[in-house]
Amino acid sequence: AQSVAQPEDQVNVAEGNPLTVKCTYSVSGNPYLFWYVQYPNRGLQFLLKYITGDNLVKGSYGFEAEFNKSQTSFHLKKPSALVSDSALYFCAVRAVYNTDKLIFGTGTRLQVFP
Amino acid sequence: KAGVTQTPRYLIKTRGQQVTLSCSPISGHRSVSWYQQTPGQGLQFLFEYFSETQRNKGNFPGRFSGRQFSNSRSEMNVSTLELGDSALYLCASSPGPLTGELFFGEGSRLTVL
Numbered sequence: 001a002q003s004v005a006q007p008e009d010q011v012n013v014a015e016g017n018p019l020t021v022k023c024t025y026s027v028s029g030n031p032y033l034f035w036y037v038q039y040p041n042r043g044l045q046f047l048l049k050y051i052t053g054d055n056l057v058k059g060s061y062g063f064e065a066e067f068n069k070s071q072t073s074f075h076l077k078k079p080s081a082l083v084s085d086s087a088l089y090f091c092a093v094r095a096v097y098n099t100d101k102l103i104f105g106t107g108t109r110l111q112v113f114p
Numbered sequence: 115k116a117g118v119t120q121t122p123r124y125l126i127k128t129r130g131q132q133v134t135l136s137c138s139p140i141s142g143h144r145s146v147s148w149y150q151q152t153p154g155q156g157l158q159f160l161f162e163y164f165s166e167t168q169r170n171k172g173n174f175p176g177r178f179s180g181r182q183f184s185n186s187r188s189e190m191n192v193s194t195l196e197l198g199d200s201a202l203y204l205c206a207s208s209p210g211p212l213t214g215e216l217f218f219g220e221g222s223r224l225t226v227l
Contacts, residue, residue, distance in 0.1 A: 034215060041220075042220055042221075043118075043204055043218035043219050043220045043221050044204065044206075044216075044218040045218070046215040046216070046217065046218075049214055049215055051214070090157065095159070095170075099162055099169055099170050100145050100147050100162055100164075100169075100206070100208050100216060101147065101159055101162050101169075101170045102147075102159065102216065103159070104149075104156060104157035105156075106156050107156060107157075
C-alpha cells in the first residue's frame with residue numbers, strides 16, 4: 001500500500017536561513033508525489049508535484065523538492081525562509097493509479113522566526 | 115476563475131442529527147474528492163467522484179455518504195452524528211484523474227455537541 005511519512009512534527013528555522021521539510025514514501029510502481037501547504041483556518045494549497053522527469057522540482061513561492069529514488073525521499077526545500085512561510089506542510093502520494101485519491105502524511109509545522 | 119466553493123463554512127450540530135455539506139468545483143473540473151481533517155487522524159480520504167460515479171471510497175462507516183451531480187457539484191452527508199465527526203471537511207477538484215494536483219476549497223468546519 002502507498003504511504004508517506006513526515007518524521008518531524010515541527011521544524012524551526014530563522015528567517016533567511018535555508019529550510020528543509022522531510023518526506024519519505026513507500027509505493028508500488030512509479031510514485032506520484034505532492035507537497036501542499038495549509039495556513040490557519042484555510043484549505044490546502046498546492047506547492048509542487050513530481051510525476052516524472054527531473055529529480056529537482058520547482059514550485060510555488062520559491063519552494064522546490066528533490067526526488068531521490070534510492071532513498072525514497074521527497075524533501076521540500078527553500079533557500080531562504082520567510083516568516084510568512086510559517087504554516088503546516090503536507091506531503092502526499094497518489095494512492096491508486098488513474099484516480100485522484102491521495103494519501104497524506106501527518107504534516108509538519110514549519111515555524112520561521114524573525 | 116473561481117476556486118472550489120464549500121458551504122457552509124461553519125456549522126454546529128448535536129449528536130444524532132444529520133448534516134449535508136456542499137462543494138462546487140472549479141468550472142470545467144469533473145473530479146471531486148472529499149477529505150476529513152482532524153488533529154488526531156490528520157487528513158483522511160472519504161470519497162472520490164468523477165462524472166457522477168464514485169471511483170473510490172475511504173474507510174468510513176456507512177453513515178458517511180456522498181454524491182455528484184451532472185454539473186459536477188458534489189454533496190456529502192453524515193447521518194446520526196457522533197462527537198468524533200467534529201472535523202474540517204475538505205473538498206478538492208481536478209479536471210480528471212491523472213491530471214496532477216488537486217485544488218482544495220476552504221473547508222466546512224463541523225462541530226458536533
